Amino acid sequence: MDTRLGYAQGAGPGGVKLWPAYLCFMIFGVLIPFSKPDYKFTTVIYSLLIAIVVGLMAINVLILVFNSGNAALRQTDGGFAREAVGTGMLFMIPFTVLAIIALAVLGWNAVMPFASAAITTAAATAGAEAMKRGAQGTKNVMIPTLVAMVLSTVWMMLTSILP
Amino acid sequence: MNTAAPMDIPRWKTALNMMINPGEVIKTQMTKIPWPYSVMVSGLSFTLFFLQTGLDMLKAGQIGASTVILITVLGLLYGTVGIVLLAVMVWALSQAGERGYTLEWAISTFALGYSATFVYALSGLIFSLAFGWKTAVAFGVTGVLWALRPTLYTIKQMSGERVAFSIAMTTLCGAILLIGWAVLGKFAG
Numbered sequence: 001m002d003t004r005l006g007y008a009q010g011a012g013p014g015g016v017k018l019w020p021a022y023l024c025f026m027i028f029g030v031l032i033p034f035s036k037p038d039y040k041f042t043t044v045i046y047s048l049l050i051a052i053v054v055g056l057m058a059i060n061v062l063i064l065v066f067n068s069g070n071a072a073l074r075q076t077d078g079g080f081a082r083e084a085v086g087t088g089m090l091f092m093i094p095f096t097v098l099a100i101i102a103l104a105v106l107g108w109n110a111v112m113p114f115a116s117a118a119i120t121t122a123a124a125t126a127g128a129e130a131m132k133r134g135a136q137g138t139k140n141v142m143i144p145t146l147v148a149m150v151l152s153t154v155w156m157m158l159t160s161i162l163p
Numbered sequence: 164m165n166t167a168a169p170m171d172i173p174r175w176k177t178a179l180n181m182m183i184n185p186g187e188v189i190k191t192q193m194t195k196i197p198w199p200y201s202v203m204v205s206g207l208s209f210t211l212f213f214l215q216t217g218l219d220m221l222k223a224g225q226i227g228a229s230t231v232i233l234i235t236v237l238g239l240l241y242g243t244v245g246i247v248l249l250a251v252m253v254w255a256l257s258q259a260g261e262r263g264y265t266l267e268w269a270i271s272t273f274a275l276g277y278s279a280t281f282v283y284a285l286s287g288l289i290f291s292l293a294f295g296w297k298t299a300v301a302f303g304v305t306g307v308l309w310a311l312r313p314t315l316y317t318i319k320q321m322s323g324e325r326v327a328f329s330i331a332m333t334t335l336c337g338a339i340l341l342i343g344w345a346v347l348g349k350f351a352g
Contacts, residue, residue, distance in 0.1 A: 090326060094311060094334040101338055102304075106345050110300055117308040124312065128186050141184070 016082045018059060021089035021122070024096040025055030028115040031099055032159050035109040043162050050162075054155045058119060058148065059085055062126055065143050070135045080133045088126025092118040112159065116152040123148035171195075178204055178278040185313035189272055189320050198267045201274035206242040208277045208310075211284035212303040213238025216348050219297040237347050246274050249339065253332055259321035269321060276313030280306035304341065311337050 029051025033039040066081035067074050074080070095118030102108040127141035172180075177196055180188045216238075217231035226234075250273035253259075254266055280303075287302025314336055319329040 087326060090330060091315060091333075093330050094315070094337055095308065097334045098308070098337045098341060102341065106341065108300060108304075110304065113301075113305045113308060117305070117311070121312045121315070125315070138184075 016086035024092040084130035198271035205274040205277040208281035209242025216299040257322040279309040
């Protein structure tokens with residue numbers, strides 16, 4: 001019986017799960033229109049599509065950044081970047097749950113600050129996970145944070161022009 | 164627990180580093196920070212956050228000046244007693260004592276994580292007083308959200324890197340803080 005349930009473990013590339021991160025992006029995509037005073041069904045669809053695109057970009061750009069910045073580590077452990085991003089992005093979950101609580105329970109019209117904090121925290125955590133797997137230098141935290149900030153700004157701008 | 168001798172870094176720098184690189188601070192610098200200092204940081208953060216809440220309600224004509232003072236005092240209690248209780252709960256649930264983390268260390272690390280909330284709350288108060296903006300949600304709640312990152316790292320460290328547990332506990336802590344703030348605001352108003 002596994003007595004270390006819930007502990008971070010080394011997973012093979014096949015064992016890395018990215019779907020929780022995509023699910024978080026999709027939930028944010030659905031929630032964002034509901035925080036506006038007026039919206040249509042098409043607004044929700046557009047917002048969902050934008051969230052999926054931002055999610056795809058965030059995850060793949062982070063994997064690219066870790067792989068290109070740690071060539072030596074990539075030679076020995078080809079799946080380290082995917083593992084780091086998969087684990088780091090799990091930390092979007094608390095922000096997603098809190099955004100749902102804020103909107104549904106507390107009635108606050110502010111989802112975007114949750115999304116912005118989620119993507120930036122998850123990216124920085126992915127950087128820390130990469131360093132734990134052997135990636136060298138604080139660039140592994142600084143660059144993902146910068147990427148996340150740019151992406152969340154773009155996301156914010158795109159959602160502000162939703163019909 | 165990390166037993167390496169920490170460098171002599173000023174406490175205010177450690178508080179600022181907690182926002183930028185919480186993982187490193189938690190592992191190497193927290194043994195130098197006494198828990199009353201950290202509780203002072205979280206206490207001040209929530210005092211300013213609740214003061215903005217009171218000022219927002221005052222601007223909307225919902226409450227008077229005396230209630231603003233009451234809400235501010237509630238903020239002080241929330242940031243000191245509330246955060247200490249939250250830290251004790253997380254310390255107990257994560258069985259951090261078995262890994263060599265003392266209760267004082269847990270309180271100190273947990274409370275210092277709210278240095279991000281302090282920066283946001285202070286900025287919000289400046290905008291509230293100078294421009295008359297309503298800043299409690301925009302600055303205050305955002306500040307609490309940015310404090311979740313140090314909270315997450317603290318729980319990860321205390322729980323022995325248990326990812327699922329850290330995510331669940333961070334969510335619980337965030338929910339308690341946000342719902343508690345909303346309830347106290349309504350109660351005072």
